[in-house]
Amino acid sequence: MTPSLKISQKVIDRLSQEKLNFFGKLYGIVVKNNLIVIELQVNEGEECNNSFINSLPAEIYLCGVIQTGDGLYNEQSIKESLSEVYVTDNPVFVSYKVEGCQITASFYINGQLEVTKFTPISEQEILSQFLYTRLTTSVPFTSELTTNSIKESFTNLRKNVSSGVMTFGFTQNNIYLLGGDTENGVVGVTGNPTIGEICDESNDPAEGGTRKKRSQQLYNVDVFEVKMLKRMTNENGLSGGKEHAPLCVLDKKQCKTITIMATIDALAIIHRQTKIANLYEIIVESAVRSLRLLESAVLEGFERFEDKISQPEIFHFYPEDCGHFVTQIYLQGDDEESLLQQRKKLHQELSLSQEKPIFRRANRFTFKNKLQVGEPLINPHLGLKLSDNGGNISLVKGKYTYYHYCQNRMDDNGWGCAYRSLQTLASWFKNQGYTHKDVPTFKDIQKCLVDIGDKPSNFIGSKQWIGSTEVNYVLNTLLGITSKILYVSSGEEMASKGPELVSHFENHGSPVMIGGGVLAHTILGVDYNSQSGNLRFLILDPHYTGSEDLHTIQTKGWCGWKNVDFWDKTAYYNMCLPQVPRGI
Template sequence: MPLKLTVSQNVINRLTNVKETCTGNLYGILYNNTLIIVGLYMHSKGKTDIINGFPTEIDMYGVIQVGNEIMDAEKVKQIMNEVDVTDTPLYMSCKIGTRSNVIEAYFNINNRLEHTNFEIIAETDIYSQFVHIRLMTQLPFTSAITTDSIKENFLNLRKQLLNGQTVFNFPKTTIYIMGNECENGLVGLSGDPTVREICKESSDVIEGCIPNDRKKKGPTVEMDVLRIIMLKKVTREYGLDNSKAHAPVLHIDKHPYKSLMLTLNIDALSVVHRDEKVVNLYSVLVESCCRFLRLVEGVILNNVETCSGDYSLISQPETFHFFPEHCGHFITRIYTKRNTEDCMEGTRLKLHKQLLLPLNRPLFRRANRFVFSGDIQGNGLLINPHERLNPVKNGGEIALVKGKYSYYHYCQDNMDDNGWGCAYRSLQTLASWFRFQGYTNREVPTFYDIQKCLVDIGDKPSNFLGSKQWIGSTEVNFVLNSLLNVTSRIIYVSSGEEMESKGPDLIYHFKNHGSPIMIGGGVLAHTILGVDYNSITGEIKFLILDPHYTGSEDLDLILKKGWCGWKPLKFWDKNAYYNMCLPQVPTCI
């Protein structure tokens, strides 16, 4: 039976927009005779470890050719020889058109390209079928600081994963995946359960989900993430080890030796169908760990080769999982302290081009990392409270903040700023947005940071530091520019009634920049997160995040009482003037 082909809407969108001739690889998931293409990677010079950055079970299933030249069938077949997970690799052609590109698909069956139809599948539909598994553990690593020794020791680590002494456990449960070491491969579960049943029965197993910031009007893309830890048996079981017991032999070889000793923090992702049998996860998890080790190996080898003999520059690898907009799947990258954001700019630019991602915003900086629910630490501020609001019914064009921000309001951090700190809090919300989007690594400024900045640039006298004096949109502009290197556009209106005329400006801002807006008028300051503007009737509504709230981080209460909600034009005082600070998003990678 021929494979059924479906292609992610994200892949189609990226191919539709490409205008340069290129070739690349297609990556997908195969389950129940259906191939789902979820990712692509365009060819460039040099070798790539991109497959090790994809979740396990996403493999290379074909090639893509973009351009209008005549297809070279022999060349295509030669490229497709690299596909080793299927006997019927996929070939897709993307003809560049004046209005839109034309995409066709072929399966290579018995060395003949046979045309096949395909369905386009939305991100929501993919992750209603599949579950991510996050494998976490620690492995000690010791090696001489030579290329050959590092490669050999990583190979030995991977071999150790295959010797049957590895066991996997769902945290907070007595469920263990044992492989072939027991009758049904499981301990703590009877029968032959599926991943779907695990998700239903134990909410403790599910770690997190991904809100889809790109579809504000529609449902969120919820992705169940099962967290699993890896354990190693410290005792041998009779009959499982073919080696013979013997007295230990110690060989001593004295010579100068520079060693590398690291604790590898394994944090590997895989993706499996909900109807997959839990017992079958054993091999997936082993491969997931092996794939992760290959990724770390490449990073450590690169560090050794470029440290110029100064081995103190070799540092602990850090794992970052990214879920970039327009990508539709996770990308895992390993960074070290030497990989500063500035020195990695060229590498990030290359990755954006290879994945056909936008070149005007950062997606792979440390601040862009995906934060799983189990990793959330620190101040516990609410993130994107507006996403729980019901859609507004105004009949106009809606434009909203893009990406994530934290809700800053009165009386947080054990500080009583009730009555004077609303503009400070709005500024902190704006700063958190730039940090979440990766435009800065700087922490959100405190009240002291804000006041000191204004004193340092000469805008305020020295006695302003530590005071309870208000600030406005002008000061917010100064601080963003000085601390975050962000410029802002200031819009002035002489009364609240004039806010209606600024609908087109706000629509443009949220569409093209997407950053939250600080607005100050009289003695009050607010944060604007979006606008619904009907250009025919002139009717307008504003999505407001109110910093004057003084309670706890109770999302239901905040939404019920309207501290975050849609407000009509009369929300603004017709007798007060207003200044709006619209942060402009820099173009960078």
């Protein structure tokens, strides 16, 4: 039976922005009789990075090819390329006509390309149907310091991991997956439930709770933690075959060796209806991909440094424009500048914007084993009822952290609102990867203003206010961020700033600090009705003194839409609009 075809809306959106002709590969997930295309990879010239699949979660496989251009293609060369696909008997070919943004999809069936219909699938639909497993462990790795020995040692390590002697544990549920020599390969659960049922029952879920739907049908990225153990005994005594004492062969020679703890940090994307007894091989495949990625990084470092190996670091990214995880390994000694070419190549391969960072270290996805009490909230505006102003709604883009009065056991009630707004702005630049520096503390802010000569030395440790000008100075000095300052002589004049604020959020997307009189706030967006001239502001209020209670913050208006009369008619206001640098 011919499978049904779905294509990620993220892939479609990136194609709609594509102006260049290219040939590339498609990666997807096969579930029952459904093929879901989830990613594309652009070939650079005649070459294609065949190891890219190791950067994708297990269960995402090569499923087809894509060609963009004028709609003409060589059918024979397409068929030859499709022969590389082994995950499905019916690989897919997608032709994208740049002029007119027309997508045509075909299945390769019985030696012929047959045009088929496809359905776009959103990221939220994918998150509702799939979850991720994350296997984390470390294994000792020792090798002679030569290219061939490193390759051979990694090959042996992969064979050991996939030999069936490993046990994988969902420790929060006390469920363990064994190799193939047991009845169903599962210990700790009766029957054969699905991974979705196990995840939903977990009391210690990852990244934001069990599979809860927030308002507006938003799903979280569910990540189920897995640990690896090595079985040292057999259940039923010795297995078949004769056992003998270990043999040791000595080969005496002078050589350099490397010994490191090889970190396995591996992801798999799994349909929620997958039976838990079927997970063993999937998790093994995720570990094998992680080790292949690690091998490439170690060999690349060895070629550069010859006599030593820089410690590899694994980073999982969840690019908004992809809607799934992409894993990269960077060497500890490499700074962001030296990794620029690697990031640039990845942006080109995935047809991603060259104007914003996606794969810097600071962009890494933050896994949370559980919600920590008192942890500052991320994006508390999500889930709010939209403004009813009937205009063009332009909002902050990306993630920020909500900083407000009395956090970190510090009583700044009455004087620290601009400091808190500044911290919110700084958190946005850190969360987007524009800086790796921590959000500045009050002492950092005050010391910075003293160091640049804006304040006297006794300003440090004081409770003196700061305004938008000082926020501008600190962002520029500590983070290298320039800002645009908007001035209004009264709160009433804020009604005229709709077009400028819309332009800022559309082109930059960073939160805005506004100070006036004795108060400071953070503007997260605007709803500007150009026909009526009415303007509403999405305000994040740093004057909140309570706990990190999202319900209270949203229902009591600490984060919410405000009319122009929110601003004091008798006070002047200065707005600090941080300008976002372009580049990766």
